[in-house]
Amino acid sequence: MRVVAESPGRGGSTSLLGTAAPPEVPEGEVRWSRFLAATEAEGPGVRAALWLQGCAVHCPGCFNPQLWAPRGGALTPTAETARAWVDQARSAGAAGVTLLGGEPFDQAGASAVVAEAFRDGGLTVMTFSGYPLERLTAWSAERADVARLLAATDLLCDGPYLQEMPDPHRPWIGSRNQGIRALTDAHADEVRAIAVHGRLDTLEIRIARDGTVGVNGWATDAALAALLDDLGARADRPGDMRDQQWKAEAVR
Numbered sequence: 240m241r242v243v244a245e246s247p248g249r250g251g252s253t254s255l256l257g258t259a260a261p262p263e264v265p266e267g268e269v270r271w272s273r274f275l276a277a278t279e280a281e282g283p284g285v286r287a288a289l290w291l292q293g294c295a296v297h298c299p300g301c302f303n304p305q306l307w308a309p310r311g312g313a314l315t316p317t318a319e320t321a322r323a324w325v326d327q328a329r330s331a332g333a334a335g336v337t338l339l340g341g342e343p344f345d346q347a348g349a350s351a352v353v354a355e356a357f358r359d360g361g362l363t364v365m366t367f368s369g370y371p372l373e374r375l376t377a378w379s380a381e382r383a384d385v386a387r388l389l390a391a392t393d394l395l396c397d398g399p400y401l402q403e404m405p406d407p408h409r410p411w412i413g414s415r416n417q418g419i420r421a422l423t424d425a426h427a428d429e430v431r432a433i434a435v436h437g438r439l440d441t442l443e444i445r446i447a448r449d450g451t452v453g454v455n456g457w458a459t460d461a462a463l464a465a466l467l468d469d470l471g472a473r474a475d476r477p478g479d480m481r482d483q484q485w486k487a488e489a490v491r
């Protein structure tokens with residue numbers, strides 16, 4: 240594996256998060272939480288996004304702690320599910336897929352099968368990992384599943400999320416210690432530009448017909464709370480909804 244271009248992380252090298260080798264699990268089934276056929280908030284351009292279920296890294300302040308449990312989500316046949324996802328992504332106009340989580344390397348074999356299916360379908364692959372690249376590289380010498388997922392990845396964001404080191408100047412990642420690396424030429428120019436100029440992140444808010452609000456991308460808790468407050472009553476804060484309902488009754 241070679242790094243074609245990078246915006247390396249800075250600091251955080253004394254953190255022990257992500258330094259224990261990921262579990263080795265069979266690749267025949269993939270455990271996942273959510274699949275989105277097209278989004279513009281989880282990497283370059285329009286991409287599909289797959290949230291794997293299960294993460295052993297456990298970064299304090301993680302945006303997706305509900306994805307830590309290794310037994311949650313859905314468990315489906317990897318190859319068959321991957322083919323269906325590729326079809327959905329291509330129909331939605333996606334040019335790539337992003338694997339995130341959860342932790343893709345905690346089921347590296349299954350993630351590699353998914354990544355290879357997207358590559359075969361002509362899409363690029365971006366992979367997020369809480370494990371630092373130097374650890375992944377060292378483990379890949381002994382672990383074929385880790386080596387295979389690295390080989391099927393065009394763009395890697397690596398390293399644990401360290402909440403005390405927020406990074407508002409680069410897209411996709413959450414903290415300054417995390418690296419953005421092009422492992423092929425596919426997104427190398429974009430990574431070079433980020434290394435020189437930085438770039439603000441993108442947050443995507445989707446409001447379904449039933450009023451459910453979905454958020455893709457990354458923001459600080461404070462920024463997200465301010466944004467969601469502007470949208471009105473929030474189902475995750477029932478007290479606000481009761482107040483709103485009381486006001487509505489008072490004016491009747």
Ligand code: SF4
Binds near residue numbers: 297298302306341400
């Ligand atoms: S590696 Fe990612 S999913 Fe896992 S705990 Fe850290 S931020 Fe959360």
